[in-house]
Amino acid sequence: DAKTTQPPSMDCAEGRAANLPCNHSTISGNEYVYWYRQIHSQGPQYIIHGLKNNETNEMASLIITEDRKSSTLILPHATLRDTAVYYCIVRGDSWGKFQFGAGTQVVVTP
Amino acid sequence: NAGVMQNPRHLVRRRGQEARLRCSPMKGHSHVYWYRQLPEEGLKFMVYLQKENIIDESGMPKERFSAEFPKEGPSILRIQQVVRGDSAAYFCASSLQGPANNEQFFGPGTRLTVL
Numbered sequence: 001d002a003k004t005t006q007p008p009s010m011d012c013a014e015g016r017a018a019n020l021p022c023n024h025s026t027i028s029g030n031e032y033v034y035w036y037r038q039i040h041s042q043g044p045q046y047i048i049h050g051l052k053n054n055e056t057n058e059m060a061s062l063i064i065t066e067d068r069k070s071s072t073l074i075l076p077h078a079t080l081r082d083t084a085v086y087y088c089i090v091r092g093d094s095w096g097k098f099q100f101g102a103g104t105q106v107v108v109t110p
Numbered sequence: 111n112a113g114v115m116q117n118p119r120h121l122v123r124r125r126g127q128e129a130r131l132r133c134s135p136m137k138g139h140s141h142v143y144w145y146r147q148l149p150e151e152g153l154k155f156m157v158y159l160q161k162e163n164i165i166d167e168s169g170m171p172k173e174r175f176s177a178e179f180p181k182e183g184p185s186i187l188r189i190q191q192v193v194r195g196d197s198a199a200y201f202c203a204s205s206l207q208g209p210a211n212n213e214q215f216f217g218p219g220t221r222l223t224v225l
Contacts, residue, residue: 043216
């Protein structure tokens with residue numbers, strides 16, 4: 001599975017959009033991009049995933065570049081409860097374990 | 111629909127004792143995964159099981175660790191003769207179908223402390 005690169009931390013003001021970047025320059029054609037988050041040592045929470053089209057659900061939007069070498073997770077209106085470590089993971093469509101890296105520590109401030 | 115359940119939430123063992131961690135997947139899910147998170151580190155995959163079968167145990171330590179997912183009942187992660195280095199949070203996840211293009215839903219974890 002391809003490796004990902006994320007900034008170690010970022011701050012976001014409450015009510016503003018949070019844009020979380022992820023580089024996955026070695027991604028291959030059958031690998032999906034997944035986003036999870038972990039709030040204060042709780043179990044990771046699934047956010048969204050996609051292959052090449054942009055995706056949106058009730059939690060977030062996922063924007064994948066045309067060459068698929070990078071993506072951005074967008075939290076449209078960050079709240080204090082969105083403070084968490086966000087993990088970007090790429091995984092193939094056959095059996096491939098989720099490999100969690102260091103993620104991005106997002107702190108939402110009032 | 112209840113989520114993934116793990117028990118106990120906290121477990122304290124002395125060195126040399128056995129630890130048994132239980133995981134009940136979401137209703138209808140027959141695929142279970144175990145991960146370990148050491149203090150200040152990311153999650154590391156341990157094992158993937160379907161009912162009565164171990165599919166991938168490439169992340170399991172070679173000794174003292176075992177996992178099962180019987181036809182009836184929860185999945186069990188068993189650690190024999192625990193050592194202080196086993197202190198960690200152990201997370202279980204489940205998925206509806208196989209892992210291909212299927213998100214995994216995680217439980218709250220079991221925090222193991224070895225004295």
